[in-house]
Amino acid sequence: MERLVSPAATRLQLVALTGPGTHVLVWGYVVTMAALALSSLDEVRSPWPTVHGVAIMVAVGVLLTLDRREPLGRATAVLVAIAWVAVALLVSWQLKEPGGHSQWFFGAGTVSLFFVGLRGRQLIAWLGFAALSAVVVVWAVSTGVSIPVVLVLVGKQSAILLVSSLFSFGLGRTSRSIVRLSEETSTRATIEAAQLATTAERNQRLAELDAIATPLLARLVGGQPLTAEDRLDFAVAEAQLRDGLRARALSVPDVADAARDARRRGVEVVLLDDLYPAEAPPEVLDVVRSRVVQALHSATDGRVVARLLPEGRDEVATILIDGERMQRRDVVLAG
Template sequence: MRQDATQSRRLELPQITGRGAHALIWIYFVTMSALALLSLDDVRSPVPVYITIGLFATIWLVLTRDTQPRVGVGVSVYVIVASVAASAISSDNAITGGFSQWYVGAGAIAMFYLSLRRRDLLAWIGFAAIGATVILWGFTTDDRLLEAIVLVARQAPFVLVGSLFSLGMRRTSQRMDGIHGAETARAAAEAAALARTAERSRRLVALDSAVGPQLQRIADGVELTTAERDELLIAEARLRDSLRARQLDLPEIVAAVQRTRRRGISVVLLDDRYPHPLPPGTLPLITEAAVRILDSASTGAVTIRLLPAGRPLLATLVADDDEYSRIEIPAL
C-alpha cells in the first residue's frame, strides 16, 4: 500500500512527445503558414512559399510520428536537410524582411524541437547550416548581408533555450530517479521490517498456544509432571519443525507428527528445497504419503525430507523401525 502511495506521489517530467506537444507544434505550423500566405505581396513568386510550407509540413509530420524520447538520427537528418532546403529556396524570394522571412524562424523552431528531443549537437549543426545558407544569400545581394546576419542572430536564442532546457530536463530526471530509488528502497526496508515483525508475532502466538500454560507454570515455580515435560519436548520439536521444514508445516502433517511423537517415535522434518516452492499439484501427494508413513510407524524413527530443487526426486520419506521402509516422490 505504501509503495502504491509512493508511486502516485512520484513527479513526472512533462512529455514532449505526447498529444499536447504535437498539437502545439501543428498550431505553430498553421500560424506560420497563415502568416506566410498573408505575406505573398512581399515575395517575388508564391511558388517557393508553397514549396516551403510543404517542406515544413513534412518536417512536423516526421517529428510527430517519431514518439521516442530521443528522436532518431534519420529523422533528425531529414529535418535538417528539409530546413536548409526551405531556406535556400525562400531566401532570394523575399523582397523585404518581416513575415516573408518566416522560414528562418520555422527552421530555428525545428532545431529547438530537435534539442528538446535530446539531439543537441545535430540541432546546432542544423541551425549552423540554416544560418550559413541565409548569410550566403546575403553575400549574393548588394545591401542585404547585414539583414541576413541579424536575421540568423535573432533566431539563435531559440536553439540555445532548447539545449539548456533539454540539459535541465535530463538533470532533473536523474535527480528524480535518484529520489524515487531512495523512496523505493526505504519502502522495501519498511515492508521487510513489518514482515519480520509479523512473522515474529505469529511465532510468538504459536509458541504461546503450544506451551503457554506450561511456561506459565514454570514461571510460577510449579513442578511439572512427567507427562507435561514430555509435552514440552514435543512442543520444542514442533517449533524446530516450523523453522527447518516450513513447507511441511501443514495441519495434517503437524497432527500426524504429534501423534507419532507421543508414541515415543523420533520424527525429523527437513526442507532443503526452501525458498523454492513445491511444484503445483505435488503438495497433496507429499501430505498423503507423510501422514501414511507416520501413522504406520510403531518404533524407531521417521525422517521426511524435501530435496533441493533440480534433483530427480522431490521428497524422500524413511521409516526406520522393525522394518526399513522408504517412499520416494519423483520431481516430475
C-alpha cells in the first residue's frame, strides 16, 4: 500500500535535514565541488592528493546522507571533522600558489561542518573548523603566504559556520514551540473527544429512559387505576433500567427482549458486567450474548444469572439457570 505523506510532513522532514530535498542539496554541492577540484589539477604539484580528497568528500556525503539520527550521531560528526582535517593536510602542501579553486577543500569542509552543526553537533563542528583553520594557517606560515590574507579567508569561512549556529538555535526554539503546540492541540482534541463521547452516552441513556419510562409515566398521571399487568410492566421496566447500569455490555436489543419476556413469565433475571471497564473481544461477546438469549428463552421459572467475569480469567462469562424444571451452568471461555 502506498504511503501518503502530507505537505506539512514533507516540509518538517526537509527542516530536519534528513529528507530527500536536503539529500539532493548535499549531493548537488558534492558534485559541484568535485568538478571544481578536478578542474584545478593544473594548480597542484601532484593530482593524486586532490583525487583522494575528492574521494574522501564523497565518503563524507555518504555518511551525512545515511545517518538520519537527530541530532547527528556523535561518531559521524567526529569522522566528518577528522576527514576534512586530513584532506587539508593532504592537499595544502601540494598547492603551487594560494587562492583559486585549488583550495576547494576549505570551503567544502566548512559547508560539511555547517551541516554537522545544523544537525545538533555545534561543538564538534566548531572544533573541526578550528582544526581545519589551524592546518591552513600553519600551511600559510610554512610556505610564506601572507598571514592577513589567510586570516581574512578563515574569517569568511567562519561566518558560514556562525550562520549554522544561529539557524540551529532558532530552529531548536521553533521545534520546541511546534512540539508544545502539538501537545496542546492533542490534549484539547482528547478532551473534546471525551466530552463528545460523554454527551453521546448521556443522550443514548436518555433516549432509552424515554422509550422505557415515558409510556409508564403516562399511565401513572392518567388517573386510571393500576392493574396487575401495569405493576408487572413497571417491575419489568425497572429491571431493564437496572440492567443498563449493571450490565451495559449485555444491554442489547436481543438480550433486552429475551430478558423482558422471561421476567413477564415470572423468571428472576440478573445481568452483571464485572468485566467493566475492560471489554471482551467482539466475537467472544457475541457468543456470550447468544448464549444468554438461549438461556432466557429456555427458563420457565426460578432465576437466570448471566455474569461477565473480571479481567484476567480463562472464563469470560458464566450463565446460571436455577429453576425447578431446569438447572444448568454454562461457561464461556476466553479462547
